[in-house]
Amino acid sequence: ATKSGAVDPKGIGEAIFIEPSTGQFYKPSEAVSKYDGIESIFNKENYFVNMSPSLPVDKLPLDLRDLTSWERIFLSDPNVQTADEDGEKRNKAGTAGGEPTSVVGEGGDQALDLLLTWVAPITLNLAQYSNRYPGRQKTIVYAGVTVELFAEYSEPDQKVLVVTVDDDTKHKEMHTFYKYRADRMRRKSIFPQTNGKGQLKTHYWFEPGRMHDASHRVEGLRELIIEPGIQRTMRFYWKSRDDGLAQRIERFSENNKNIPIKVKEFYKGRGEDFLVYRSAKYDLPREGGGGLGVATLPSKDHRSDPIKMSEKFSRNSNIDIDKDVEKRIYTKPQSNEGEIWVKYHFRPNCITRGIRLYPKNFDREKDLTAAAMIAKDQGRENALDVQPFVVIMPEMVKPKDTDLLNELRVLVDKETECLNEIRSKADDCKDIIAQLNLEREEQRGGGGDRKDKSQRDNAIISIFDTLRGRAKETEAEIAQRKAEEQRRAESRKDYLAPFIAKQENMAKICKGDYSNAKLSIEMARKVRDEAIADLKERLIERGHIMQSRLDKEREDLMRRQMAFQKAIDGSDGAKESDEFSRFGKDATWRIRILEERLSNYIKSSADKYRQLADKLANDKRLAALYTSG
Numbered sequence: 001a002t003k004s005g006a007v008d009p010k011g012i013g014e015a016i017f018i019e020p021s022t023g024q025f026y027k028p029s030e031a032v033s034k035y036d037g038i039e040s041i042f043n044k045e046n047y048f049v050n051m052s053p054s055l056p057v058d059k060l061p062l063d064l065r066d067l068t069s070w071e072r073i074f075l076s077d078p079n080v081q082t083a084d085e086d087g088e089k090r091n092k093a094g095t096a097g098g099e100p101t102s103v104v105g106e107g108g109d110q111a112l113d114l115l116l117t118w119v120a121p122i123t124l125n126l127a128q129y130s131n132r133y134p135g136r137q138k139t140i141v142y143a144g145v146t147v148e149l150f151a152e153y154s155e156p157d158q159k160v161l162v163v164t165v166d167d168d169t170k171h172k173e174m175h176t177f178y179k180y181r182a183d184r185m186r187r188k189s190i191f192p193q194t195n196g197k198g199q200l201k202t203h204y205w206f207e208p209g210r211m212h213d214a215s216h217r218v219e220g221l222r223e224l225i226i227e228p229g230i231q232r233t234m235r236f237y238w239k240s241r242d243d244g245l246a247q248r249i250e251r252f253s254e255n256n257k258n259i260p261i262k263v264k265e266f267y268k269g270r271g272e273d274f275l276v277y278r279s280a281k282y283d284l285p286r287e288g289g290g291g292l293g294v295a296t297l298p299s300k301d302h303r304s305d306p307i308k309m310s311e312k313f314s315r316n317s318n319i320d321i322d323k324d325v326e327k328r329i330y331t332k333p334q335s336n337e338g339e340i341w342v343k344y345h346f347r348p349n350c351i352t353r354g355i356r357l358y359p360k361n362f363d364r365e366k367d368l369t370a371a372a373m374i375a376k377d378q379g380r381e382n383a384l385d386v387q388p389f390v391v392i393m394p395e396m397v398k399p400k401d402t403d404l405l406n407e408l409r410v411l412v413d414k415e416t417e418c419l420n421e422i423r424s425k426a427d428d429c430k431d432i433i434a435q436l437n438l439e440r441e442e443q444r445g446g447g448g449d450r451k452d453k454s455q456r457d458n459a460i461i462s463i464f465d466t467l468r469g470r471a472k473e474t475e476a477e478i479a480q481r482k483a484e485e486q487r488r489a490e491s492r493k494d495y496l497a498p499f500i501a502k503q504e505n506m507a508k509i510c511k512g513d514y515s516n517a518k519l520s521i522e523m524a525r526k527v528r529d530e531a532i533a534d535l536k537e538r539l540i541e542r543g544h545i546m547q548s549r550l551d552k553e554r555e556d557l558m559r560r561q562m563a564f565q566k567a568i569d570g571s572d573g574a575k576e577s578d579e580f581s582r583f584g585k586d587a588t589w590r591i592r593i594l595e596e597r598l599s600n601y602i603k604s605s606a607d608k609y610r611q612l613a614d615k616l617a618n619d620k621r622l623a624a625l626y627t628s629g
Contacts, residue, residue: 028058184210277312357389524625
């Protein structure tokens, strides 16, 4: 319910009831048919108990400051201020002007001390906690979504969470999360594609640290996205790789859904050559293997080379911009009929740049120098039918034919290097897919012992997992460990253990177990006297704290009363009278609560003292003290 005035921050103006299950609003007159009564109300400041729970809700006063109708459980924090109906800043204890009243509890807390709960604490051992759910799994069904939860290490594939999105289609969207897999997979998501052919898009996520194979070389695979018949995408932890490969995309042919027709590679952090992109375009179909939904490039022994390759480079500030290559394109690699395009970076504020086209005619390249000399004798500029195409920027000198020939020979070597890199990455891609297929088959396991062995081999045991990380124990060792744990638990509950441990050589003799300690008359007398003195000291200290709180509240009330008398002497006192009335009501309530608590504490202290005396008289460890006397 919300109330008008200071308790109503939105200015609704009347009390309303909100039904949590439906969100419906009800006025008090309408809420009578919905609710039998109100037992308590709570907000961010306090918990209020209804002193007249039998009253109908429309007759119940909702002024929480009315102490006859509502009993507060916690003492308010005086340091937090709120605004009253007149807009004046007031603290939660009811004082105006920000002047706090002392409600400091025992140990400096700002809340009322409550009784201890009567509910026994819930304790779980490590084995019970690791099971998590009854039967080690749990299913929650929401509207349109089904969530399956599994305990760690309970499933052969190490899954811990499966989220299934229900729809009307045959194939459903599914997200599976894993933990502690040897292949470092942490998530797998399946998405139905919207091409109407019932194909599924699969997205894998991997944690860092994945190894390539038995060579223990870091593979760095971060994500694998498979779209059957469209493309396959691999993303890597590029900082973990030597080549800086960040992403590789393979697009497939429409006629043959398993044959890639174009490959794109993206690089980062290549400070030696500033390479950021490399691509290869293929023409003829090639052989391919199966695998995770698609085929990879041809085998290492029978490759089909690309018909076009390209490389892109970022800006190298150490090289003149007119000589810094931005892109190289190789058409028909390893063929005399191909071409090599070289494009340089743009100058600032320019829309043109340097470009060079080198036709690859190796037969004529060999005779280029001789042909140039013959052409000079015959008065012709050049005797070649096919000449390099050069676009130079202003203020640059056109290169000579011999310089172009030397550059072409360097570019041919670059072309071979680029082709070898593409082949190498294709082989790596094939090896990664093959290893993923093998790991997936191993993760499925077999039946019986084979399945158990597969589950153990494909799970990573955390170094912090003491339940599974320790070696197998015999029944005798298990019984001994449980007995030791029980002994330690009982020793922690022993009320005389701290005092017996202080006695000479008792800590060495008992080794932490004081339940059967044998004490002499002198030791027994010291233990008894120290136990009684300790309880007495704690009871007195707690009583002094409660008394000091009560005295402080009385002093604050008296000081405010004197300040009120001075204030009304110089004015009409109407406003001060209202403020003091509100403060006096709250202070009186706090004083009454503290007096009751102090009175009850004095009575309970005598009972605690008597109970300890009876307990000491019946304790077998102190038998020497009582039998002698």
